Amino acid sequence: MTIRSIALLAMAVPFSVCADNSSAAPLAVYYSFDTPPSALLITEMQSEVGRILAAAGVRVAWRAVGSPRNGEDFQGIVVFRFRGACSFDRDPGPNRYPAKSSGQPLGATDVADGQVLPFGAVDCDRLRQFIAPLMKSLSLEERNAILGRAMARVGAHEIYHILTGSEEHARRGIARASHSRAELTAPIFAFARAETDWLRAWAAAPVPQPTVAAVGSDTIPRETEITAPESISSVAR
Numbered sequence: 001m002t003i004r005s006i007a008l009l010a011m012a013v014p015f016s017v018c019a020d021n022s023s024a025a026p027l028a029v030y031y032s033f034d035t036p037p038s039a040l041l042i043t044e045m046q047s048e049v050g051r052i053l054a055a056a057g058v059r060v061a062w063r064a065v066g067s068p069r070n071g072e073d074f075q076g077i078v079v080f081r082f083r084g085a086c087s088f089d090r091d092p093g094p095n096r097y098p099a100k101s102s103g104q105p106l107g108a109t110d111v112a113d114g115q116v117l118p119f120g121a122v123d124c125d126r127l128r129q130f131i132a133p134l135m136k137s138l139s140l141e142e143r144n145a146i147l148g149r150a151m152a153r154v155g156a157h158e159i160y161h162i163l164t165g166s167e168e169h170a171r172r173g174i175a176r177a178s179h180s181r182a183e184l185t186a187p188i189f190a191f192a193r194a195e196t197d198w199l200r201a202w203a204a205a206p207v208p209q210p211t212v213a214a215v216g217s218d219t220i221p222r223e224t225e226i227t228a229p230e231s232i233s234s235v236a237r
């Protein structure tokens, strides 16, 4: 079985809706971090993913990878790995970053034999480097909070691939193939109308997804299985 990944790219050039479906079983996001992030960053990330998906009536339940199911009923399950250092705490500073960071994959979802798998990843190192130029005048706490927000937007993009089972991208909003610094860090960034409508329909009647038999660290694809990302020209796919 070959596993490759579809990737959300950083874009060099620099954009809300509401519904209530609180009775539906939530979407479970099983997550793991390569390095432990701050509580503030996790709170910011989780609340932003919750805000983005709540616009389509999708509720989210966060679970650490390896935590027991306890008989919980989930409408869907996605597994996320947050790679690298998801924090500005030991950041080398903007002057130490490579000058050109656009076109780099910020997140990815695994695809095996043409089927989108429920395994996503966010590359915190690349994401941190990408948004760093906008963070210069902010405090460490503010930078970490905004990094958490940006991680949520990349994560929501990958969640959309996983739930739709599609590698397609939208023309606007979070489901677009690339995100700018401004979009990742702005107070508001959301799915466009068509994708919000799709998610709302999913919340009402979820599309079957590949079964996740057990969510543990051994179920997360290895780094070596991630291959070169799509180029930015894949927007029209």
Ligand SMILES: [Zn+2]
Pocket (backbone or CB within 6 Å): 006, 007, 008, 157, 161, 169, 176, 177
């Ligand atoms: Zn994508």
